[in-house]
Amino acid sequence: MKYFIAFLAILAPASAVLGNQVALDSEVFVERSAEQADGTITVTLEEPERVVPGDNLVFVLTYENTGAEPAENFVVTNPIPDAVVFAEAVDGGAVYSVDDGTTFGLLTELHITNESGVERAAQAADVTHIRWTLTEPIAAGATGQLRFHGVVR
Amino acid sequence: MSLSRRQHFRSIALRSPFWLAALSPLCLASQVQAAGTLAGTPIENTASASYDDGGTTITVDSNTVSLIVDEILDIVVTSADPGDVTVRPGEADAILSFSVTNGGNGPEAVVLTIDPNVTGDDFDPDAVTLFIDTDGNGSYDAGTDTLYDAGAPPILNPDETITVFILGDIPAGAADGDRSETELTGTAATGSGTPGTVFAGQGEGGGDAVVGSTGATDSDSGFYAVLDADIDLTKTATILDPFGGATQVPGSVITYRLTAETTGSGTLGNVVITDAIPDDTTYVDESITLDSTGLTDSADSDAGAFDGAGIAVTLGTVAGGATNIIEFQVVID
Numbered sequence: 001m002k003y004f005i006a007f008l009a010i011l012a013p014a015s016a017v018l019g020n021q022v023a024l025d026s027e028v029f030v031e032r033s034a035e036q037a038d039g040t041i042t043v044t045l046e047e048p049e050r051v052v053p054g055d056n057l058v059f060v061l062t063y064e065n066t067g068a069e070p071a072e073n074f075v076v077t078n079p080i081p082d083a084v085v086f087a088e089a090v091d092g093g094a095v096y097s098v099d100d101g102t103t104f105g106l107l108t109e110l111h112i113t114n115e116s117g118v119e120r121a122a123q124a125a126d127v128t129h130i131r132w133t134l135t136e137p138i139a140a141g142a143t144g145q146l147r148f149h150g151v152v153r
Numbered sequence: 154m155s156l157s158r159r160q161h162f163r164s165i166a167l168r169s170p171f172w173l174a175a176l177s178p179l180c181l182a183s184q185v186q187a188a189g190t191l192a193g194t195p196i197e198n199t200a201s202a203s204y205d206d207g208g209t210t211i212t213v214d215s216n217t218v219s220l221i222v223d224e225i226l227d228i229v230v231t232s233a234d235p236g237d238v239t240v241r242p243g244e245a246d247a248i249l250s251f252s253v254t255n256g257g258n259g260p261e262a263v264v265l266t267i268d269p270n271v272t273g274d275d276f277d278p279d280a281v282t283l284f285i286d287t288d289g290n291g292s293y294d295a296g297t298d299t300l301y302d303a304g305a306p307p308i309l310n311p312d313e314t315i316t317v318f319i320l321g322d323i324p325a326g327a328a329d330g331d332r333s334e335t336e337l338t339g340t341a342a343t344g345s346g347t348p349g350t351v352f353a354g355q356g357e358g359g360g361d362a363v364v365g366s367t368g369a370t371d372s373d374s375g376f377y378a379v380l381d382a383d384i385d386l387t388k389t390a391t392i393l394d395p396f397g398g399a400t401q402v403p404g405s406v407i408t409y410r411l412t413a414e415t416t417g418s419g420t421l422g423n424v425v426i427t428d429a430i431p432d433d434t435t436y437v438d439e440s441i442t443l444d445s446t447g448l449t450d451s452a453d454s455d456a457g458a459f460d461g462a463g464i465a466v467t468l469g470t471v472a473g474g475a476t477n478i479i480e481f482q483v484v485i486d
Binding site: 051 | 189194197202204205206207210213214215216217218220221222223258360363365
């Protein structure tokens with residue numbers, strides 16, 4: 001028993017240093033819509049067993065501060081998979097990159113320059129990365145979700 | 154993420170009008186896509202986060218979610234002819250052209266079938282065969298393009314379009330203006346049916362194959378239209394005797410009139426009207442006229458000729474509806 005207590009004592013300082021831990025979980029759902037008998041369209045989210053081009057995907061990022069201290073300056077970045085066209089963010093406050101993560105900004109501020117040097121406004125389909133920066137620290141034990149839509153190319 | 158939280162998220166999503174509002178533009182976006190991501194392609198998503206822990210920046214990666222893109226089965230068949238293919242009665246190997254497209258996202262064998270006996274038309278072509286445009290030039294080349302083999306249907310890559318030809322013989326008894334419908338059907342070899350039907354494990358790359366919006370089968374029709382023409386020849390004679398009367402005596406001049414009336418919606422080629430000079434008469438030199446215009450007797454560039462035994466007038470190509478009047482004169486010996 002003494003041995004066990006001593007063992008805990010060794011671990012304790014280490015867990016204090018690592019006490020501020022944030023877990024990040026990624027999930028993908030597929031949106032299926034079905035017209036009901038009364039003409040309304042209901043949308044359900046399924047965990048995809050299969051996806052095909054044109055399927056509407058919802059990406060859900062869940063963060064949880066499992067530590068004892070608030071986490072500050074929390075920034076989440078999600079590169080858009082190659083086979084997915086970014087559609088729109090569900091949760092506000094996102095910034096975007098259309099140059100493979102080099103620069104980030106509001107979509108209205110970003111531009112695409114083609115081979116012949118002609119510039120045009122960036123569109124959702126150009127997005128390569130989406131990023132959220134939380135303005136408030138994540139309190140110990142707090143969780144939250146950040147979501148965006150994409151379509152299978 | 155715990156199960157309970159996931160369910161909570163779902164119920165919020167279902168109630169929120171935002172999700173419904175967001176759906177329509179996404180649906181539009183999906184329709185403009187062609188074959189899309191190739192079947193078997195993985196979609197992997199990993200997010201990363203960073204945060205400050207008392208002055209130390211810590212970076213964490215999320216788990217990686219991996220999905221496989223399944224094969225979608227879509228086939229499109231369209232007639233490649235700009236309109237009815239005009240044919241003549243008895244014509245062999247009259248060609249109908251079709252394009253067949255794999256609208257899916259994986260290579261797919263396309264089974265082709267012909268129905269030449271569509272009801273409601275005027276006739277059916279005989280000896281119907283199906284050829285693949287092997288050299289891809291869009292027109293049928295005998296000896297180059299290959300006969301369709303039902304045991305080895307052509308495999309089309311995603312978004313690939315091939316041209317195929319139906320060759321049919323037009324019955325000799327087909328009449329001017331008759332029309333015939335022939336239908337070509339292309340079906341994905343993996344399977345077809347109601348959109349959304351799943352063929353488990355039969356997709357390209359080991360995933361499932363899913364029937365797309367076309368039902369993975371499509372048909373279109375090509376049409377033969379018979380254009381034919383006939384020529385009717387009527388001969389009349391007018392006699393003028395040396396006395397101003399109409400008696401048939403030596404020296405009377407007979408004016409023969411040949412009326413060539415072409416009927417039908419087609420055209421006739423290489424039409425030549427010939428008429429022998431009757432016995433006991435002598436041809437009046439340079440007396441041939443075509444539609445009141447004089448023609449020479451020599452076999453030259455104009456349409457008329459006299460070879461000592463009879464006259465010939467070359468009309469060449471004559472369209473249905475045309476009437477040509479040829480006159481020539483003889484003198485009774």
